[in-house]
Amino acid sequence: MKLKYTLLVTALASTTLHAEVNISGFASMTGGQVLSGSGVPQFGLEPTFLADYPIVSAYKEDLSFSPESLIGLQISSDLGEGLSVTGQIVARGANDYDAEFEWAYASYEINDNWTFQVGKKRLPLFYYSDFYDVGYAYVWMRAPADNYTWQIFNYEGANLLYSGAIGDWGISANVYTGREDDTENKLLSEFFFQTPTREIWEDILGGVVQLSYDWLELRVTHMRYTNKRFRNGEPELWNGKDSRDGKFYGLAANADFGNVFILSEFNRLDLDGDLDTYMISAGYRFDTITPYIMYSNFEQKDGDDPEKHDTRAVGVRWDFHPSAAFKVQYDKVEDDSTALAVAGDSESLTFGVDLVF
Amino acid sequence: MRNLIYAVLLSSAFNAYAGVSVIVHPSNGSSFDTSTINRIFTGKEKSFSNGNKAIPVSQEPGNPITDEFNSKALNKSSAQLKAYWSKLIFTGKGTPPKEVSNDAEVIKMVSANPDTIGFVSSDSVTDAVKVVQQF
Numbered sequence A: 001m002k003l004k005y006t007l008l009v010t011a012l013a014s015t016t017l018h019a020e021v022n023i024s025g026f027a028s029m030t031g032g033q034v035l036s037g038s039g040v041p042q043f044g045l046e047p048t049f050l051a052d053y054p055i056v057s058a059y060k061e062d063l064s065f066s067p068e069s070l071i072g073l074q075i076s077s078d079l080g081e082g083l084s085v086t087g088q089i090v091a092r093g094a095n096d097y098d099a100e101f102e103w104a105y106a107s108y109e110i111n112d113n114w115t116f117q118v119g120k121k122r123l124p125l126f127y128y129s130d131f132y133d134v135g136y137a138y139v140w141m142r143a144p145a146d147n148y149t150w151q152i153f154n155y156e157g158a159n160l161l162y163s164g165a166i167g168d169w170g171i172s173a174n175v176y177t178g179r180e181d182d183t184e185n186k187l188l189s190e191f192f193f194q195t196p197t198r199e200i201w202e203d204i205l206g207g208v209v210q211l212s213y214d215w216l217e218l219r220v221t222h223m224r225y226t227n228k229r230f231r232n233g234e235p236e237l238w239n240g241k242d243s244r245d246g247k248f249y250g251l252a253a254n255a256d257f258g259n260v261f262i263l264s265e266f267n268r269l270d271l272d273g274d275l276d277t278y279m280i281s282a283g284y285r286f287d288t289i290t291p292y293i294m295y296s297n298f299e300q301k302d303g304d305d306p307e308k309h310d311t312r313a314v315g316v317r318w319d320f321h322p323s324a325a326f327k328v329q330y331d332k333v334e335d336d337s338t339a340l341a342v343a344g345d346s347e348s349l350t351f352g353v354d355l356v357f
Numbered sequence B: 001m002r003n004l005i006y007a008v009l010l011s012s013a014f015n016a017y018a019g020v021s022v023i024v025h026p027s028n029g030s031s032f033d034t035s036t037i038n039r040i041f042t043g044k045e046k047s048f049s050n051g052n053k054a055i056p057v058s059q060e061p062g063n064p065i066t067d068e069f070n071s072k073a074l075n076k077s078s079a080q081l082k083a084y085w086s087k088l089i090f091t092g093k094g095t096p097p098k099e100v101s102n103d104a105e106v107i108k109m110v111s112a113n114p115d116t117i118g119f120v121s122s123d124s125v126t127d128a129v130k131v132v133q134q135f
Helices: A186-192 B002-016 B034-041 B064-073 B078-089 B103-112
Strands: A020-037 A049-052 A057-059 A070-080 A083-092 A099-109 A114-122 A154-166 A169-182 A197-213 A216-231 A244-256 A260-270 A274-284 A289-300 A308-321 A324-335 A346-356 B020-024 B055-059 B098-100 B116-121 B130-134
Touching: A020 A049, A020 A057, A049 A324, A049 A346, A099 A154, A154 A197, A186 A197, B020 B064, B020 B103, B034 B055, B034 B064, B034 B130, B055 B064, B055 B103, B064 B078, B064 B116, B098 B103, B103 B116
Parallel strands: B055 B098, B055 B116
Antiparallel strands: A020 A070, A020 A346, A049 A057, A070 A083, A083 A099, A099 A114, A114 A154, A154 A169, A169 A197, A197 A216, A216 A244, A244 A260, A260 A274, A274 A289, A289 A308, A308 A324, A324 A346, B020 B116, B020 B130
């Protein structure tokens, strides 16, 4: 954030246009390994800790630094009169550091309260979705994997944002619509089906309302979409149809009393039956050292052998530098299903540095 | 004897800490309390109660006065505040206040622009600005 470059862009005409370009960024350098794990013998999967679903950050029994390390650059330019443009390029170890635009949008501030955005953005399903990549902004190594399991991470569309206050309550809200056509979805193609899978979420329509009052923060969200999927080019059929509708509901509540804080999130996805997830976490700030605990759970409500897994985590964040934090976290995952097993049971240790600049 | 020690301790404490003064342009008649100041400096409130746009001016993170303001007015450590702003910056939801390097620069900006609000060490306050809150 401290790095700011001012570029003077000279227009072709006789007038001179000043466009201030701000560059800021974030990075995480993370290592880790599975200490012990069952893997999924029926799928031929060795002991694995799937730390992240959409990006498929998978740790094995050998120490590795690539699954979750990343560097992101945000470039934004204020064009004046409320108009700005922002791009965020992220290079991930999980993708051999191939840099990609994850965000690219134009923003127009209608007035103090309303902003309209159009372009490519993060799909704001969960409390931590929007700043998922910015490890410095939250206490854990990562947002709990059991909650953040959905295939689609970004969308292209439009977003109307409100920000205001009623008395001592701060209110922010947004409504968004759009679609995402992921021609080779990483989670489905590389992990679950191991065949090229195209995942489409269309007619996405969602809303988020966030309220904050001193120590309390509440977030409520709802989103609906239509899902289509092609495996090896063949349309996937659900009950004889080539599409299905999903409805997502989420509630997050955070309480921060200065030193003690409690974080929680509850989500339901209704997609031919309910998939429920929740997370609860607590921590204590001893000046620059913040130990924390976290429990997260995923449970499919229907079926004889439903998908079911949970994670217990304990860790420490140490703010050793004004712009960087060191973190270390132990995760114990239990995977209780057979046909829908994800990565089996595992115990693992991950550590790393998150920074912003 | 004990009273004397107390007096010495107290006076030295006061000398070391002049306190933080939150300042605005003398023409700004808006009402301020700790909660309003907190919301303006965390980007949750964008206008003064007089209806004008509010432009907060902060100081560099290394300045002792910045830490004092952050902990007393915003109830956050510098690291917590940085984490808070990273969340907003990288999601396109907000921009942190502009940072200047010392009290004199804050006073210069605030005395020149009726839309600004800043904080300085109480020792540095001049007639060119109006103090609306002290911590």
